[in-house]
Amino acid sequence: ETGVTQSPTHLIKTRGQQVTLRCSSQSGHNTVSWYQQALGQGPQFIFQYYREEENGRGNFPPRFSGLQFPNYSSELNVNALELDDSALYLCASSLTGVEQFFGPGTRLTVL
Amino acid sequence: ELKVEQNPLFLSMQEGKNYTIYCNYSTTSDRLYWYRQDPGKSLESLFVLLSNGAVKQEGRLMASLDTKARLSTLHITAAVHDLSATYFCAVDPSGSRLTFGEGTQLTVNP
Numbered sequence: 001e002t003g004v005t006q007s008p009t010h011l012i013k014t015r016g017q018q019v020t021l022r023c024s025s026q027s028g029h030n031t032v033s034w035y036q037q038a039l040g041q042g043p044q045f046i047f048q049y050y051r052e053e054e055n056g057r058g059n060f061p062p063r064f065s066g067l068q069f070p071n072y073s074s075e076l077n078v079n080a081l082e083l084d085d086s087a088l089y090l091c092a093s094s095l096t097g098v099e100q101f102f103g104p105g106t107r108l109t110v111l
Numbered sequence: 112e113l114k115v116e117q118n119p120l121f122l123s124m125q126e127g128k129n130y131t132i133y134c135n136y137s138t139t140s141d142r143l144y145w146y147r148q149d150p151g152k153s154l155e156s157l158f159v160l161l162s163n164g165a166v167k168q169e170g171r172l173m174a175s176l177d178t179k180a181r182l183s184t185l186h187i188t189a190a191v192h193d194l195s196a197t198y199f200c201a202v203d204p205s206g207s208r209l210t211f212g213e214g215t216q217l218t219v220n221p
Contacts, residue, residue: 033208042115042199042211043154056207090153097206098142098161102154 004093004103012109013081021076021106023091029101031055031094032074034066037105038087049074078108086110113138115202117212124190125220132215134183134200143176143183144201144209154199158185190219 005024013019025032031050035043045058049068063079072093078085086109092100114137124130134143142161146154158167160176160183167174171194173186183200197216201209 035209042201042213043209045208045210048207056205058208088153092209099144099156099159100209101156102146105153107151 004091004101006089006091006103006106008106009104010107010109012111014111015081015083017081018077018079019081019108021078021089021091021108023074023076023093023103025072025074025091025093026095026101029093029095030072031097032068032072033092033094033100034074034076035090035092036060036085036087037090038084043090046076081110083110113140113202113204113210115200115210115212117198117200117215119215120213121216121218123218123220124187126191127189129189130187132185132187132198132200132217134185134212136181136183136200136202136210138202138204139178139181140202140204141178142203142206144203145174145183145185146199146201148197148199148214150197157198187217192219192221195219 033048034046037043047057048055052068065077068074088105091103094100116135145157158174163178165176171188176183197214199214201211
């Protein structure tokens, strides 16, 4: 059974650019959540997708958007990047909603 | 707004000693999670606590949950260097999103 995977591992962007991060959920998991973890802080909930529909959103501006595909993989898109968007982005998948399984993360640096 | 507070935020301890990390949260929840994070890495699930009075143990770590007091503890017994990491508690009252504490950075010294 394959766990949660994310791509890319690292990337560097400049302020104002757009970025897309990808997540493949664990086999059979129909729920994907995205979290942002700034350096030295706990992860912050961005949003969750359940069966291709957004199922809750944290306190993030609209320039953070997402998609979930029929195979339950997901994308996180961030437009108009700001310096404060530099963080580790974590994707987590779940089947029952009781436990979330985290991927390895994508480290985004905005210069 | 749900708040999750951990203390201490930084903990330096000697090998062989015992210590407890505390996690307080502000809203009723029967679901509490403990994670470990090594530098530059993702989150590793340690414990899932789903009811009042739940106690789980794995090796030198033991976690408990008191939902009435809105308090969870992570107890470390006879610490070893390999336990050095950052430990997060997280609460999920609605079953749809985790709210994390700030983390406790643990350093175990020889």
